Each structure stands twice: as structure tokens, then as C-alpha cells.
Amino acid sequence: MWTTSLAQVKINNRLKVLLESINTTQNDNYLTKMKNLYDLCMDKDNLENLGSSLLLGVLDQLGGWPVVSGTKWKQDEFDVVDTLVNMRKYGYPHDIFASITISPHIFYQKFNVIYIGEANLALEERSYYEEDLDDPVLQEYLRFMVKSSVYLGADQALAEAEMAKVLQFAIQLALLTISRNTPHNYYNPMKIDQLQALSQEAYNWTQYFNGIFDPFSIVNNDSYIIVYVPNYIKAVSELIESTDKRVLANYLLWRVVLSSTVLLDERWALLGREFYQHIDGRKSLKPRHSFCMETVKKYFNIGSSGLYINATEDKSNLNLMSKMTEYIKESFVGMIKSSDWMDAQSMEAALNKTSLMTLHVGYPQELTDFDIINDYYQEVPTGRNTTWFEMILFLRHWKKDKDYLKITTGNEKGFWVDYSNVIDINAYYRHQENSIQFPLSIIESTGINADYPMYLNFGAVGWIIGHEISHGFDTVGRKFDEHGNYENWWSDSTTEKFEAKTRCYAEQYSQFELKKTGEKVNGNRTLAENIADNGGMKQAIVAYKKYVKDHGEEPLLPGLKYNPYQLFFIRSAHFYCGKWRTPALSHMIRTDVHSPGIFRIIGTLSNMVEFSEAFNCPSKAKMNPEKKCTLW
Known part of the structure; x- marks a missing residue:
């Protein structure tokens, strides 16, 4: 489990309380449908009887x-x-x-x-x-x-x-x-x-x-x-x-x-866990209420997001997030202008793409409208007089209907449904829309606060913001233009220099090895994410320096020996701290396009001169190698 997982548990627990408080005797609506599904899931006696x-x-x-x-x-x-x-x-x-x-x-x-x-x-x-x-x-x-x-x-x-x-x-x-x-x-x-x-x-x-x-x-x-x-x-x-x-x-x-x-009944759940423990390392079943909450969230994600948002009173940090994003976009513009591998034409196109990148912070306003959400779930039955088994099969079919229905319609950029998942902790860059999204959940999970020193705020979320911006210029993002169209908008010379520079990341991360299993990170599979990590951290520290230039040096935290820049990096690394079961790490190495958290931290920070300067790392130390991979 890592820091973000703990934050997700808190969100899920709050959703559970909200869900269990829904009054199912009121008129049928999307909220009562959610609660009825939860109750069907929690009815273990019926599951055992049905077998x-x-x-x-x-x-x-x-x-x-x-x-x-x-x-x-x-x-x-x-x-x-x-x-x-x-x-x-x-x-x-x-x-x-x-x-x-x-x-x-x-x-x-x-x-x-x-x-x-x-x-x-x-x-x-x-x-x-x-x-x-x-x-x-x-x-x-x-x-x-x-x-x-x-x-x-x-x-x-x-x-x-x-x-x-x-x-x-x-x-x-x-x-x-x-x-x-x-x-x-x-x-x-x-x-x-x-x-x-x-x-x-x-x-x-x-x-x-x-x-x-x-x-x-x-x-x-x-x-x-x-x-x-x-x-x-x-x-x-x-x-x-x-x-x-x-x-x-x-x-x-x-x-x-x-x-x-x-x-099905618990016998089947135990049989499944008996196998999947060899994939994720978890031997015991999740508490039933956690499983049921996560399942409701899966099939009623828009409804769950609406329920959560409308119960969240303090949304003041959304403005802070937007303000910090503008600082980081500005820092990235400066990094593009100072790059030594882009020719003039490619650089101009990159600047244009950055300026047209749209920002989605918090949640779409449609999630505050009860009638809009209720209409979205109008085809879903109430969940009364049925079983957990039958209801989930219906919802699976219904969700696939929603997806396949798109074959009969045109594509609408910025469609609110595409940005409606605001309760799962993640952030997104969409290549075909040239947009970045920072849902309410990830803003809450980072703990940013306008009353905190900005080195903690930029440290907490700056890396994430910069990471998503960088995806617009990684191995995939570079193939989509400012409008999200698939187009080769880089010159051949710029592409060649990009590939030469990013080859360094592939080689570097391929050397990272899990001690317990001997498995190594696949530097090619994880390349796009590693590029985004390194570019994102660079943007964050440059943005914070710009903030200090605009507002002056900030005070130290009392009782701590660390200076603001050290605390910036400590706070950044905290997001990816965690403890994982060995099978889960092995599964991540096999399947995930991200490097494991420990290597995301070590790989990114060891490439940064600003980090080694902040902590006075000796030359050629592990976190201050002579050869550093840099793109921006």
C-alpha cells in the first residue's frame, strides 16, 4: 500500500457513510438505485442460499x-x-x-x-x-x-x-x-x-x-x-x-x-482469493462492505461522484490548484524556449500546443445537477425484487450499451461524462483533446492548503501537474498536435534528438531491479511515464523558484532542520512512498506502464541537479550520478 492508497481508503470510507445514509423509501432515483445495489451485495445470507x-x-x-x-x-x-x-x-x-x-x-x-x-x-x-x-x-x-x-x-x-x-x-x-x-x-x-x-x-x-x-x-x-x-x-x-x-x-x-x-457465495470468493494471492500477495478477503462500496462506485461512478461532491463543503483548494497549474505551465513554456534539441518550427508548435492545452480542475458542473445524473441512470432498474448476480449482469450489459452507443453519435470534445470520475485518485492527460484533468480526489489527497508554505504545496502537487503536462510531449503525446489530431508536427532532426535523449531514460530505468525477485523495470515499456516524471519534477521546481521570485523567500518550518527546497523534494517523494507485497510488485513490473514508486522517486531525483544541490550530495553519489538523463 502507498500514500495514495491510504487517501483512497479515506474517500471510500466517506462514500460508504454517505451511501448507507440514503433513504430507500423515498421516490426511486439514482441514489436509491445505488443504495439498493449496495444492500444486495451486503445480503450474504441470500448469496449463500443461491450458491x-x-x-x-x-x-x-x-x-x-x-x-x-x-x-x-x-x-x-x-x-x-x-x-x-x-x-x-x-x-x-x-x-x-x-x-x-x-x-x-x-x-x-x-x-x-x-x-x-x-x-x-x-x-x-x-x-x-x-x-x-x-x-x-x-x-x-x-x-x-x-x-x-x-x-x-x-x-x-x-x-x-x-x-x-x-x-x-x-x-x-x-x-x-x-x-x-x-x-x-x-x-x-x-x-x-x-x-x-x-x-x-x-x-x-x-x-x-x-x-x-x-x-x-x-x-x-x-x-x-x-x-x-x-x-x-x-x-x-x-x-x-x-x-x-x-x-x-x-x-x-x-x-x-x-x-x-x-x-457468488463466499466459497467462490475464497477460491478466487486462493489464486489471486499469487498475483497481488493479499491472502484474505476484503471486508464485505469495502468490496460492495467499490462495486457500487464502479457501476455508479457518476452517481458516486455526484454524491461525494454535493457532500463536500470545502472546495477552496480548487482555486489554489488552478493558480499552481498556471505557474507550472509558465515554467514549461520557459523550458521549451531554452531547449537545445528543438528547431524553431517544432518549438513554435510546442509552445502553441502548450498554450491551447485545456485545464479541468475539480469536477464538471453537471455533477452538481441531480436531474442530469438521474437522467443518466434512467434505464437502470431500482434493484428491488432481484439478486446481486442478476443486477451486476444487467449493469455490465448497460455499461457496454453506453459505450457501443457512441458508434451512432459524433465525438464531443470536453463532454462532461468523460471528466466525471472525480473520486478515484488519479490525474489525466488526454492526447486527443490536448487536455489535463485534476479531479477533486487527487487535490484532496495531496493535502494542499492555501495556509501552508508554497514549497509544501508545490512539492505535494507540482510534480503531478507537470507530469500530466509532459505527457503532451512524450513518446505518444508528441504524435498529436495542439488540437489532438494525430500528426507528425516535429521535424526529423527534432525527432532524432528527442529519441537520443530519451534513450538515456530507457537505459537508466532498465537497470532498476527488485531485490527480492531479481526482476528489472522495463525501461522501454515505462518510457513515456518516466519522461513525464522527469519533466514534471523539473517544471515543479522551476515553478516554485518563479513563485519565490514573485513573492519572496518563505519561512522555515519551526523545529525542522530542512530548508524550503529540501522540504519541497521530501514532500514530492512522499506521494509515491509505500510498502508493497512482493507478488504485487512483481505484477506491477510485468503489467504496469509506470515504474514502481521507489524507482520513480530515485530515478527522477537522481537526474536533478537541483536535488543534489539542495541536499549537498557528493559527486558520483547514488543520488548524484555523473551521468544524468535530461530532456528539458
């Missing part, structure tokens, strides 16, 4: 799970696309073999288009599947599958044999995906008939799209899509074509079961 019965009913409707049905399973009635479409109708993940997203076109942002990506893997990251079969995580995953099927009535020996085949298939599928470290052209526009040519007879894309988009859109051969990795589509189609139908059905229905474990 696995509702899941077994769904499996039966989907044609049966072969490992459970045994010889009664009817292979001739199984069709991959039909099964995936029916999984979507029930509210289950259906992008098992190819991810489907609806997003603005990278060149024509007024239009939303269909993007097709690679498989969504059950273990998230390809590297888990690259291990030998005797790898502890894979062995525990197999045990999880076998126990789940036995819980539902499968024969033990049959379960062991058939789930071993499912694991082999899952490995084959994962190895078809492209490693995150492999450079690739992800923009491959085509029409449906071209996509179908990649799959041949293995996968009917028109049938699939019309099934999952029903009733919002009719897809035909003239429909326009963007495929991230065409070779993957061809390869996965060949895998589907060559795999026994029983194995395919067992895999798809396993994904249904896996997605259902959180909806």
Missing part, C-alpha cells in the same frame, strides 16, 4: 460448459460467434479473442470509429503465459480452473484433463499477441470485407458486430474499422479454425465462470 444456481442457469443457456456437461454436451450446436454474442447479451466479456473499443478517429475526431485490438487475456499480461508450465502462477491458475469446474459438478479426472487443454489453448492465444516492447504500426484502416478476408471462414465479423451492437448499429461490408494488428487477426482466426470445438467452448465458458466468481 451457484444462477451461474449454472446461465451456463445452460449458453449451451453448457463441456467439462461440466460431460458427454451430454452437444458439439454440433456450438458456434464461436454465437456464443460470444450471447455472452454479450448476458453481460459477460465478449472481446475474448479481439478487443473492441469505440473511440474518436485519430485523424477525424468528430467521428467515432470501431477499433479492433488483440485478445483480452485472463491474466492480463502475455509474460505470464511465456513461463514454463510448472511456473507457480500457471499451476495455481490451472488449479483454479479445475476447482471451479468441480464446484459446478465436473468429474475431478475429467476436469484435470480438459482444463489442462484449456490452459494450453490460453497460452497459444497469449503468444499470438504482440509484446508491448515490439514497435508496430497500430493504424490499419479497412472495411469489413477486408477484415473478413483475414479471418476467412473461422470468424464471421458481420454476424459478430451486428450481434454485439444490436440494436444500435447495423454493420455491413462498407463499414469502416481500424485494426491494430492485422497479423494477429489472421493468426487468431487460424488458431480458432484448428482448435477442437470442445476446447474452444471450455475456454469461453471458463471466462464466463471466471467473471462470475465475485457474484
Whole structure:
């Protein structure tokens, strides 16, 4: 757990109190729907009484799970696309073999288009599947599958044999995906008939799209899509074509079961935790109220944000945040002007992009309007006379409907819904909008206060602000112009110098190693975030120096031996302080585009002359190396 996690717990606990105080006897509205969902989740007696019965009913409707049905399973009635479409109708993940997203076109942002990506893997990251079969995580995953099927009535020996085949298939599928470290052209526009040519007879894309988009859109051969990795589509189609139908059905229905474990009784929750402890290191279940609160927040995020905001009286720090952001943007402008690797044309474009970067602080005003939020959830039933299992499946389907509905509409920049999550501690830069967002939650979590010395305030949040601004100019952000359009707006010479300078970060961070496991940070995967960290900290210290120039030196804190600049860096590092379980750190190394917190601190501060000067670090000390990576 790290500092931010503790702050998130405080927000969640406050939300829990607010949620439990909702009066469900009043007229039905989004608040009573939230409370009813929470109550369904907390009704453990009903969950125990239902056991696995509702899941077994769904499996039966989907044609049966072969490992459970045994010889009664009817292979001739199984069709991959039909099964995936029916999984979507029930509210289950259906992008098992190819991810489907609806997003603005990278060149024509007024239009939303269909993007097709690679498989969504059950273990998230390809590297888990690259291990030998005797790898502890894979062995525990197999045990999880076998126990789940036995819980539902499968024969033990049959379960062991058939789930071993499912694991082999899952490995084959994962190895078809492209490693995150492999450079690739992800923009491959085509029409449906071209996509179908990649799959041949293995996968009917028109049938699939019309099934999952029903009733919002009719897809035909003239429909326009963007495929991230065409070779993957061809390869996965060949895998589907060559795999026994029983194995395919067992895999798809396993994904249904896996997605259902959180909806069932405690026996299933314990079984899931028995496996996932090998991923995140946590052996015990979360308190039920915490799990239920987080689930309500997940499906009613806009409603939860509205509830939280309207109960928050002191919002005075929003103005302070805006003021500090302007200081930091100004510091970044100066850093652009003094850069030695940008030519005049690229520099002018970078300055223009910075000036047009829009700022979203706190929350959208729509979250204070009860009727707007209530209208957003109008299709959601009250949650009375139903079960936790059925309600979550409905909400999953409803959320996907909301997403897929975008295929019928244009894209609206700055749409309030896109900026409505203000209770999860995070900050954002949106490439296609050239915008930065600092929600109320992250402002509260940093503890900034107008009555505090500004070296503490800039230390607390300056790095975060600068980090998000820097994302507009990292390995991805540099490919989007001031309006968020995908465009190469840098000259070749500027690009070459940028790549040479940032190669230093990739090499530096690749040397950071977890002592307990020997795993190293992937400096290429984390490069964009490391660029943002280093650029953000530089902006923050430059901005604070400008503040001191404008307002004069600030007094020291009584009783402490540290000067303002030392406290600035101490406060900055505090945000990423934490203690993590070893499996969780290992999982982060495998899957996260961010470096672990300790390396974000060490890597960034060891590159800063201002840090070594503030603490009088000896030359060539660990935190004052002779070779420092710098971009700005």
C-alpha cells in the first residue's frame, strides 16, 4: 500500500457513510438505485442460499460448459460467434479473442470509429503465459480452473484433463499477441470485407458486430474499422479454425465462470482469493462492505461522484490548484524556449500546443445537477425484487450499451461524462483533446492548503501537474498536435534528438531491479511515464523558484532542520512512498506502464541537479550520478 492508497481508503470510507445514509423509501432515483445495489451485495445470507444456481442457469443457456456437461454436451450446436454474442447479451466479456473499443478517429475526431485490438487475456499480461508450465502462477491458475469446474459438478479426472487443454489453448492465444516492447504500426484502416478476408471462414465479423451492437448499429461490408494488428487477426482466426470445438467452448465458458466468481457465495470468493494471492500477495478477503462500496462506485461512478461532491463543503483548494497549474505551465513554456534539441518550427508548435492545452480542475458542473445524473441512470432498474448476480449482469450489459452507443453519435470534445470520475485518485492527460484533468480526489489527497508554505504545496502537487503536462510531449503525446489530431508536427532532426535523449531514460530505468525477485523495470515499456516524471519534477521546481521570485523567500518550518527546497523534494517523494507485497510488485513490473514508486522517486531525483544541490550530495553519489538523463 502507498500514500495514495491510504487517501483512497479515506474517500471510500466517506462514500460508504454517505451511501448507507440514503433513504430507500423515498421516490426511486439514482441514489436509491445505488443504495439498493449496495444492500444486495451486503445480503450474504441470500448469496449463500443461491450458491451457484444462477451461474449454472446461465451456463445452460449458453449451451453448457463441456467439462461440466460431460458427454451430454452437444458439439454440433456450438458456434464461436454465437456464443460470444450471447455472452454479450448476458453481460459477460465478449472481446475474448479481439478487443473492441469505440473511440474518436485519430485523424477525424468528430467521428467515432470501431477499433479492433488483440485478445483480452485472463491474466492480463502475455509474460505470464511465456513461463514454463510448472511456473507457480500457471499451476495455481490451472488449479483454479479445475476447482471451479468441480464446484459446478465436473468429474475431478475429467476436469484435470480438459482444463489442462484449456490452459494450453490460453497460452497459444497469449503468444499470438504482440509484446508491448515490439514497435508496430497500430493504424490499419479497412472495411469489413477486408477484415473478413483475414479471418476467412473461422470468424464471421458481420454476424459478430451486428450481434454485439444490436440494436444500435447495423454493420455491413462498407463499414469502416481500424485494426491494430492485422497479423494477429489472421493468426487468431487460424488458431480458432484448428482448435477442437470442445476446447474452444471450455475456454469461453471458463471466462464466463471466471467473471462470475465475485457474484457468488463466499466459497467462490475464497477460491478466487486462493489464486489471486499469487498475483497481488493479499491472502484474505476484503471486508464485505469495502468490496460492495467499490462495486457500487464502479457501476455508479457518476452517481458516486455526484454524491461525494454535493457532500463536500470545502472546495477552496480548487482555486489554489488552478493558480499552481498556471505557474507550472509558465515554467514549461520557459523550458521549451531554452531547449537545445528543438528547431524553431517544432518549438513554435510546442509552445502553441502548450498554450491551447485545456485545464479541468475539480469536477464538471453537471455533477452538481441531480436531474442530469438521474437522467443518466434512467434505464437502470431500482434493484428491488432481484439478486446481486442478476443486477451486476444487467449493469455490465448497460455499461457496454453506453459505450457501443457512441458508434451512432459524433465525438464531443470536453463532454462532461468523460471528466466525471472525480473520486478515484488519479490525474489525466488526454492526447486527443490536448487536455489535463485534476479531479477533486487527487487535490484532496495531496493535502494542499492555501495556509501552508508554497514549497509544501508545490512539492505535494507540482510534480503531478507537470507530469500530466509532459505527457503532451512524450513518446505518444508528441504524435498529436495542439488540437489532438494525430500528426507528425516535429521535424526529423527534432525527432532524432528527442529519441537520443530519451534513450538515456530507457537505459537508466532498465537497470532498476527488485531485490527480492531479481526482476528489472522495463525501461522501454515505462518510457513515456518516466519522461513525464522527469519533466514534471523539473517544471515543479522551476515553478516554485518563479513563485519565490514573485513573492519572496518563505519561512522555515519551526523545529525542522530542512530548508524550503529540501522540504519541497521530501514532500514530492512522499506521494509515491509505500510498502508493497512482493507478488504485487512483481505484477506491477510485468503489467504496469509506470515504474514502481521507489524507482520513480530515485530515478527522477537522481537526474536533478537541483536535488543534489539542495541536499549537498557528493559527486558520483547514488543520488548524484555523473551521468544524468535530461530532456528539458
